[in-house]
Amino acid sequence: MPDFKKLILRKFNYIAGSRYEEIMKAYREFLLTEEEMEIPVISSVLLVVDRFSEKPPDEIYDVLTSYPGAFIKVTYLIDGRLCALIRETLGEEAAKKFRINEKSMGEEFIRDISGRLSQLGVNFSSEILFEDKASFVEDAIENYDLLVISKHFGSEGLKTYNITPLAFRIVQRIEKPVILY
Incomplete structure (x- = not known):
């Protein structure tokens, strides 16, 4: 300084x-x-994905393995507010169907990432959560040294933007290192 x-x-x-x-x-x-x-010391990594996120490319796995002994938390987020909105407007049955579909999509996404991390011998855990995406990431990153997030996190990739507004907001608000893929 x-x-x-x-x-x-x-x-x-x-x-x-x-x-x-x-x-x-x-x-x-x-x-x-x-x-x-x-160079920051990285001992814990938060890798956050959702239905709009791209699968992490090989380069992300290369970077993650460059931090020996680092713990990686893979979190698949499902928008909790959207679930509540579906329940209020379309009913409990539609909300239940939405939750089941989203959860199965999340399990498949996490299975793919977990398989790659297991092959690399990385220490990790995974979870699927129904939360407000921005609030969760901004709060959860306090417990981690590095955030890994897709540039399409939070909404479909727009042709006019290289990064979604939600991903941009998260990157701007947190003070920890971020890998945006």
Whole structure:
């Protein structure tokens, strides 16, 4: 951080007070601080997927195996608010059918990821949850060192965007390292 401040002071030494702070915040997006230049110690990873997520590519598994001894938590999220909305509008039978279909899709997704992680000899566990996606990820990441998330997390891949609004929101709000695939 001291090098970052020195650079800003040298470049903008004639600007006083609050304007200096605004400039530091703006340039922080483009310059790495000393803390960011250090390789973080990763001992736990949260890999979050949903029905819209792509299957993790081989490169993700390569990265995950580069952290020896790291624990990986694979979580398949089903939108809990959507389940409640279906129950309220279409009835309990439709909500039950939706939950069963989503759960079987989640089990298949997790089976595929778990198989790959088992082949690599990685320490992991998996779960399927009915939760609000953004809130869950933002709260759960506090217990992990790294987040792995698909750029299509939260909604179908849009032709006009490279990353879904939900994935973008999550990446912006958390302060932990993120791998976006």
